[in-house]
Amino acid sequence: MTRMLRSGGRLAAALALGTLVGATLAQPAPAFEKTSDGPVLVFGGRQPVPNLDPSQKYDWSTRMLQQSLYDALVKYEGDPAEIEPWLAKSWEKNGDATVWTFHLVDNAKFANGDPVDAAAVKFSFERTLKINKGPAWMLSSVLAPDGIAVVDPHTLRFTLKQPYAPFLAFLPWWYVMDPKEVMAHEKDGDLGQAWMTEHAAGSGPFKQGRWEQGTLYQLIAKNDYWKGWPHKTHPAGIIYKLMREASSQRAALIAGQADIVEGLSSEDFDVVGKMPGIAVEDHGGMTTFGIKFNTQVGPTADLNLRKAIAYAFDYKALLQIYNGAAKLEDSPFPPAIKGHVTLPDMPRQDLAKAKEYLAKSAYAKGGIELEYVYVQGLEEERKIGLVLIDNLKPLGITVKLVPLTWPNMTARAEKVETAPAMIAIFATPVATDPDAVAFQYHKASWGKYYGSHYLKDPELDALIEKARATADWDKRAPLYLEIQKRILADQPEVFGMLANRRWARRDWVEGFKFSPVNFTGETDLYQLTVAPK
Amino acid sequence: MARFVGRRLVFLVAMLLGLLLLTFAISHVAPGDPASLAAGPDATPEMVEQIRQEYGLDRPLPVQLGRYLLGILQGDLGRSVRTNHDVLADLADFFPATFELVTVSILIAVLLGIPLGVLSALGRNGWFDQLARVVSVSGVAIPMFWLGLMLQLLVALDLGWLPLGGRLGLMSTPPEPITHLYLLDSLLQGQWQVFGDAAAHLLLPALALCFPALASIIRVNRAEMIEALGQDYIVTARAHGLGGFRTVCLYALKNAMLPTLAMIGLRFGWMLGGTVLVESVFDWPGIGLYATQSAIAQDFQPIMGVTLLIGISFMLANLLVDLAYVWLDPRTREPA
Numbered sequence: 103m104t105r106m107l108r109s110g111g112r113l114a115a116a117l118a119l120g121t122l123v124g125a126t127l128a129q130p131a132p133a134f135e136k137t138s139d140g141p142v143l144v145f146g147g148r149q150p151v152p153n154l155d156p157s158q159k160y161d162w163s164t165r166m167l168q169q170s171l172y173d174a175l176v177k178y179e180g181d182p183a184e185i186e187p188w189l190a191k192s193w194e195k196n197g198d199a200t201v202w203t204f205h206l207v208d209n210a211k212f213a214n215g216d217p218v219d220a221a222a223v224k225f226s227f228e229r230t231l232k233i234n235k236g237p238a239w240m241l242s243s244v245l246a247p248d249g250i251a252v253v254d255p256h257t258l259r260f261t262l263k264q265p266y267a268p269f270l271a272f273l274p275w276w277y278v279m280d281p282k283e284v285m286a287h288e289k290d291g292d293l294g295q296a297w298m299t300e301h302a303a304g305s306g307p308f309k310q311g312r313w314e315q316g317t318l319y320q321l322i323a324k325n326d327y328w329k330g331w332p333h334k335t336h337p338a339g340i341i342y343k344l345m346r347e348a349s350s351q352r353a354a355l356i357a358g359q360a361d362i363v364e365g366l367s368s369e370d371f372d373v374v375g376k377m378p379g380i381a382v383e384d385h386g387g388m389t390t391f392g393i394k395f396n397t398q399v400g401p402t403a404d405l406n407l408r409k410a411i412a413y414a415f416d417y418k419a420l421l422q423i424y425n426g427a428a429k430l431e432d433s434p435f436p437p438a439i440k441g442h443v444t445l446p447d448m449p450r451q452d453l454a455k456a457k458e459y460l461a462k463s464a465y466a467k468g469g470i471e472l473e474y475v476y477v478q479g480l481e482e483e484r485k486i487g488l489v490l491i492d493n494l495k496p497l498g499i500t501v502k503l504v505p506l507t508w509p510n511m512t513a514r515a516e517k518v519e520t521a522p523a524m525i526a527i528f529a530t531p532v533a534t535d536p537d538a539v540a541f542q543y544h545k546a547s548w549g550k551y552y553g554s555h556y557l558k559d560p561e562l563d564a565l566i567e568k569a570r571a572t573a574d575w576d577k578r579a580p581l582y583l584e585i586q587k588r589i590l591a592d593q594p595e596v597f598g599m600l601a602n603r604r605w606a607r608r609d610w611v612e613g614f615k616f617s618p619v620n621f622t623g624e625t626d627l628y629q630l631t632v633a634p635k
Numbered sequence: 636m637a638r639f640v641g642r643r644l645v646f647l648v649a650m651l652l653g654l655l656l657l658t659f660a661i662s663h664v665a666p667g668d669p670a671s672l673a674a675g676p677d678a679t680p681e682m683v684e685q686i687r688q689e690y691g692l693d694r695p696l697p698v699q700l701g702r703y704l705l706g707i708l709q710g711d712l713g714r715s716v717r718t719n720h721d722v723l724a725d726l727a728d729f730f731p732a733t734f735e736l737v738t739v740s741i742l743i744a745v746l747l748g749i750p751l752g753v754l755s756a757l758g759r760n761g762w763f764d765q766l767a768r769v770v771s772v773s774g775v776a777i778p779m780f781w782l783g784l785m786l787q788l789l790v791a792l793d794l795g796w797l798p799l800g801g802r803l804g805l806m807s808t809p810p811e812p813i814t815h816l817y818l819l820d821s822l823l824q825g826q827w828q829v830f831g832d833a834a835a836h837l838l839l840p841a842l843a844l845c846f847p848a849l850a851s852i853i854r855v856n857r858a859e860m861i862e863a864l865g866q867d868y869i870v871t872a873r874a875h876g877l878g879g880f881r882t883v884c885l886y887a888l889k890n891a892m893l894p895t896l897a898m899i900g901l902r903f904g905w906m907l908g909g910t911v912l913v914e915s916v917f918d919w920p921g922i923g924l925y926a927t928q929s930a931i932a933q934d935f936q937p938i939m940g941v942t943l944l945i946g947i948s949f950m951l952a953n954l955l956v957d958l959a960y961v962w963l964d965p966r967t968r969e970p971a
Contacts (some may be wrong), residue, residue, distance in 0.1 A: 144805060150928070154716035160675070235686070239679050299719050314809075315720075315728055316920030344913040346924065349784055351798050356785045393783050396639060402649070509667035509933050533675070551676050574878055 103153045140338035141613055141632045142320075143525035143611060146345040146360035147623055155298035157230040160237055164623030165275070167342060170321050170627045172277035172304030173329075175204055175223065176270065179626075181385065183619040184271060189218055189278060189305075199573035206256040210328045212280040212305045212611045225281040227260075229293050230329040240272040240532065251401050265571040267578060271535035274619075306330070307628045311339060318343045321627065333613055333631040342529055355606055361609040362614075362630075364623030367481075368425040375604045386429055388618040389530040390439045391420070392595035393474070393490070396521040399558040401470050406463035408593040411524075412449040413456035414497055419601045420490040423482050426598035434539065434589040435602055436477045438574075438618035440580035441536040446592055448597060453496060457582065458498050469497015475514060476526040478505035480604040481527040486598075490524070511595070515554035525554050526597075534619050536582045537570045545591050562588045574580050596604040609633070636963070643957065645700070647950045651943065658942040659700055660937050669933040692718050703939065712943070717929065722940040725925060730944060731815030732802055733914070733921035737906045739818075739837055740845035745899060748825050748849045751857025753888060759861060767853055774850020779942035783843035783916035790839060800918035807832050838916040844910060850900045855898050859891035866890075887948040893964060900956030904949030 121174065135142040156168050171216030173191040187193075190204040209220035216563045228247040232236050251259045262269065270553040280303040287297035296301075296516065302310050307327040311320030319342040323331075344350045352370050354360035366374065375382035393413075402408055421428050422483040435442040474490055476483035479560040487503040494501055504522065506514065514520045520609060531553040533540035565588065569581040590597070605625065607614065615629040664874030670687040687693045691702060706713055712722040755767040790801045802817060803809055810820040810829050817833035824927070863869065864887050872882045922941055928936035961967050 137806065142806075152715075153718060155719075158719065234682055235678075236675065239675075239677050239682060242679065242682075295719060296721075312808075314920070315725075316732075316924065317804065317918075343801070343805065343918075344920075345800070345918050347918075350787070350916065350918055352785060352798055356800060357792055357795070359799055359805075500713055507931060509665075509931065512671065512676075513667040516668070 104615070109506075110453045111610075129343070140335075140339055142311060142339045143361045143630055144311055144341045144343050144354075144359065145625065145627070145631065146343050146351045146354050146363040148344070148346055148348075148351070149248075150316065150344055151342070152315065153299045154302060155295060156236070156275075156279065156304075157226075157233045157238075157293075158235045158295060158299070160244045160275060160517065162624040163342070165621060166624045166627065168322070169306070169321060170279055170303040170308040170340070170353065171281070171306040171310065172626070173210065173218070173306050174275065174277050175206075175273050178274045178534070178617050178619045179615070181616050181618055183617045184370070185274065185534075189223070193270070195269075195573065197573060199267045199571075200262045200265050202255070202260045202262070202269055202517040204258045204260075206258065207328075208256055210305050210629065211325070212303065213309045214280065214283060214416070216280055216282060217256045219253070220252040222281055222615045223258050223278050224252050225465075226279045227276060229279065229284070230276060233293055233295065233331050234633070236303075237275050241269070243458065244269070264574060267570055267573050267575075268533060268535035268537040271533035271538065273404065276530065277304060280305075291312050293311060308340070314343065314499070332629055334502045334515070335631060335634070337586050337630065337632055340630070344412055352606075355608070358608065361611050362605055363626070364368045364605050364625070366604070366606060368427055371427070371604045372425060372608060376591055381609050383603075383616060384427060384616055385603050385606040385616040386398070386437070386618065387530075387600055388436045388534075389528050389603075389622070390431060390434055390436055390600055391486075391526070391528050391598040392431075393486070393524050394552075394555045394595040394599065395593070396518065396523055396525050396554065396556060397594050398518050399521065400463055400523050403521045404465065405593060409591065410456045410459035410463060410497060411494065412593055412596050413452045413459060414493045415449075415596050416451045416489055416493050418596070420486065423489075424599070426603050427604065428599045429602075430599050431597040433586050434543070434584055434597060435536060435582070436531070436618075438534060439536050439539055440534055441579050443586055444585050445586060448590065449593075451493075456457040456497060465499075470498075471502055472504050473504050474524045474526070475504045475506055475511055475522040478512060481524075486526060504507065513553050515551050516549050518548070518556045521554045521556060524596075528601075528619055532619075536578075537566070539586050540566045540569065540582065543585075543592075543594060557592055557594040558586070559592055562592065639728040640954070640958070640960070643954050645953065647947075649951060651887050651946050654703070654942060655939065656700075658939055659668040659703070659935075662938050663696055664932070665698075665933060667854075667933045668970065669716050672932050673934070680800065683801055686716065686956055688767055690714070692716070694920075697859060705884045707943070714942040715929065715934050715937050717932045717934040722936045726773050726922070726938060726940050726944055727815070729920060729925045730733045731922060732919060733907060733910050734948075735816045735818060736837065736844060736910060736913070736919060739841045740906060741848060741899065741903050742843055743903070744848035744852055747845075748852025749888075749892075749895065751849075753860055754885065755853065755857040756860030756864060764857075765889060767857070771850040771853040774846045774848075774853075777844055778912075779847065780916060781910040782846055783840065783913050786839050787916060788890065797839050799834075800840075800916070802833065802920060803829070804832050804836075815865045840919050843916070844906060844913045848899075848906065850903065851898055852895060856891060856895045858888060859894055863865045863887040867906055889963060893960060896959050896963070900953045904945070907948050908945045 135144060141377050141441035147163055151164050153159040154167060156172055173189050175188060176185045177188040178402055179186045189206055189210055191207045193202060193204045195415045206220060212218060227250050231242060231247050233361050244262045244264055249261040253259050254279050264470055283303035284294040287294045289296055300313055308323055311322045313319055314331060320339060322339045323336055345354060347367050347368060351363040352366055352374060355363050355374060371382050395408050397403055417430050432444040432448055439553050453585055474487045491501045529542060541547060542552045543557050544563050546558050565581060572578045610633045611630060612633045613631040614628045615626050671693050672682045672685045674686050691699060714721055753766050756765040757766050788801055791797050807829060810817060810824050810826050813823055815819045818830060821830040821833055869882060869887055872886055910921055911927050914921045914923045926941040
């Protein structure tokens with residue numbers, strides 16, 4: 103037996119030795135990855151990019167890489183976000199915003215050296231419209247493939263089916279693809295869809311490197327990018343490394359194995375922000391958080407009840423939940439939206455007023471139970487639900503917290519009969535044009551997650567339609583003021599807050615440029631550079 | 636033996652068919668619309684309908700099932716609605732990573748668990764046995780996710796001995812795929828640096844994943860060894876002057892291994908389908924994360940593909956265990 107125990111000891115010693123041998127093989131990076139061409143920055147993000155095709159898909163991580171590999175006619179830049187010329191050096195529209203003419207730069211080139219001309223732009227728009235996925239919804243109601251005409255190799259004309267003032271605001275997300283490259287990989291008439299899921303055919307500042315699904319996506323900088331680079335030096339490339347857990351992102355950042363990360367919790371951002379060598383980018387975003395009511399079915403169909411809830415809610419608690427990294431909404435439109443106006447009568451907690459409205463409602467004595475549906479696992483939304491429970495108790499309203507997965511939530515929101523009385527919704531407008539927010543309250547948005555309010559207000563719908571068809575901003579602006587007031591009067595939701603957008607980065611990462619129109623963790627990788635040491 | 640294997644294979648096909656029917660039924664009765672989710676939050680009803688038609692989701696359920704089963708016979712597992720990827724290609728990408736992780740984990744668990752179980756039984760109620768008991772109780776009690784996080788914080792972040800996550804260093808190029816298992820492929824191609832890098836990346840997730848299996852193997856093996864060591868044939872062997880090592884390893888352990896083997900087979904199958912937490916912590920690009928993302932998006936084809944693959948692996952692992960049973964215990968062999 104002793105002999106057996108001795109051999110057990112030998113086994114343990116061998117294992118310990120093995121672990122040490124393994125340990126010596128580890129090579130934690132002290133800073134950004136270095137290559138012979140220069141530094142390579144590592145972006146640690148949680149969301150994969152399974153489909154890169156600009157005609158099929160967009161979300162924050164997908165768009166971040168599309169933005170790096172492709173160019174569009176125009177680009178959003180800065181805070182406040184402005185539309186800047188990009189592939190188009192100038193443009194003009196006719197009096198009623200039905201004809202838009204774009205003049206292209208003459209030095210833009212795709213990765214294979216082919217010139218970016220009007221024919222390529224026409225092909226790209228037609229492809230996206232024909233495939234009818236991803237960003238197609240932005241323009242499909244106003245633009246048909248036969249409405250796109252090549253005037254000359256550097257001039258393109260769009261003729262819309264109807265006046266549409268926000269047209270330009272959506273163009274930054276319509277990327278231009280190389281027709282030769284795409285069609286060379288067409289299979290069974292799919293317009294190259296299968297190939298384009300993992301391959302790029304763009305003219306952007308980067309080209310594709312290693313593309314390992316589930317692991318990383320590598321971007322290699324093009325030294326001869328036609329537009330040039332914003333800084334004297336630029337990184338040799340960027341690796342978008344998938345990190346599934348916030349704990350892994352934080353650890354990688356601290357260890358110097360990631361140079362910039364997104365998606366940490368509020369507490370984590372506060373903690374890492376105090377560490378030497380780490381800086382936190384903290385910017386006011388455009389994503390609104392609201393508790394949407396079902397305005398057609400159930401007790402919340404009663405406007406006075408909705409007002410009562412809006413006045414009973416403790417808005418300061420929202421800011422506390424986000425450790426102060428948020429700003430209360432002062433209008434249904436976020437401040438970054440053109441035409442935003444601060445409305446003086448935005449509800450704030452006022453129990454007396456809440457009781458007044460309750461008394462005017464059909465539920466004067468309370469005694470009702472309302473569902474609050476939120477995304478399972480989202481701790482902030484659960485905490486907001488707890489605040490609701492507490493706030494609505496004095497009104498005699500019981501709140502039932504219902505955590506659901508996102509697919510089940512959207513399934514509930516799809517029909518007015520099943521849409522919950524209250525549902526926690528974050529909504530990010532895709533453009534800074536006011537129509538991008540106003541249309542969320544139009545009846546055409548019913549059934550979408552942000553349209554789970556089922557707001558029925560024909561006059562509001564008419565105003566929204568009139569505003570989007572008005573070309574002159576001076577005439578549009580008063581309409582949007584009216585729209586904001588009208589939405590507030592309808593109280594389709596508890597207008598909550600705008601959580602700050604935050605990233606944590608090592609201090610050697612410079613050039614970070616925030617734009618509120620970007621989605622969740624989306625970063626303009628073209629702007630990043632490495633500080634000279 | 637051939638008849639035995641043949642019968643088990645027929646049984647395996649029937650089981651897989653049952654498994655597919657069950658998964659198909661469950662995934663299609665769940666609320667939510669995969670076409671709507673794939674189309675995106677802003678998609679128009681026409682866009683959603685187009686996706687529904689493109690992927691055949693507008694067909695009656697029996698037709699969808701029939702087409703799917705026909706596709707399997709032709710080696711086509713369909714396309715993901717969420718990503719537009721070919722499911723078979725996705726499985727070929729992600730499964731080897733999980734298989735490598737699980738195989739190394741189970742190897743660690745077996746190589747550590749069996750000797751520890753034997754030594755615990757030999758030193759019953761002694762200090763070593765108590766220590767092994769602590770290990771095995773901890774293995775069952777400590778959540779794998781938490782253990783992974785702790786290992787990551789201590790070994791990778793604080794001590795800096797091993798990488799935080801991933802399958803290979805960021806700037807390392809994976810070996811040319813032969814088996815798609817990095818350890819094996821790098822060995823076959825003599826790429827020692829890649830092998831070392833892959834091994835270093837594998838160690839922490841494998842340790843985190845193996846711990847529950849290790850605990851079970853220690854407990855089961857210890858109990859079986861105690862029973863075997865008390866049998867008459869062991870007393871007889873000792874009375875005949877056979878050495879301790881020979882008695883324990885050749886006679887007692889061989890008999891004690893039967894239940895342990897059955898459990899290893901079950902554990903292997905369970906680990907193949909249960910790696911998602913470890914994969915999340917260590918950014919391991921395996922099938923667990925792929926399955927989870929597909930399930931969240933109600934992407935039926937990948938869910939069915941993963942179920943099929945894990946089902947086959949599980950059943951093959953158990954077939955191997957059955958064969959090992961027959962090899963170890965002549966009483967289970969069929970008469971010629």
